[in-house]
Amino acid sequence: MKVTWNGKVLAESKETKIVEGNYYYPPSSINKEYFKESDHRTTCVWKGVASYFTLQDGNKVLENGAWYYPNPSKEADRIKGYVAFDPQVTKSQ
Secondary structure: OOOEOOOOEEEEEEOOOOEEEEEEEEEEEEOHHHHEEEEEEEEEEOHHHHHHHEEEEOOEEEEEEEEEEOOOHHHHHHEOOOEEOOOEEEEEE
């Protein structure tokens, strides 16, 4: 699976994990030059607290366009550190 945005590859991996319809990519598959830590957080009842990245390529910005669970609940431990993306990015096989 590959994720692109603004013509750039954000992540690519054959080892994604699907949770609630979202593909989560391993941290090692992320092209970090397009990711900036965000202060935004949300809480999922069963996964825990999600941290976010803002995506940036030159002047193009997608606020909180990717998220991950740095310390998920036991039930969601399999996606610890894995990154999921906003529907505005393109996913393909």
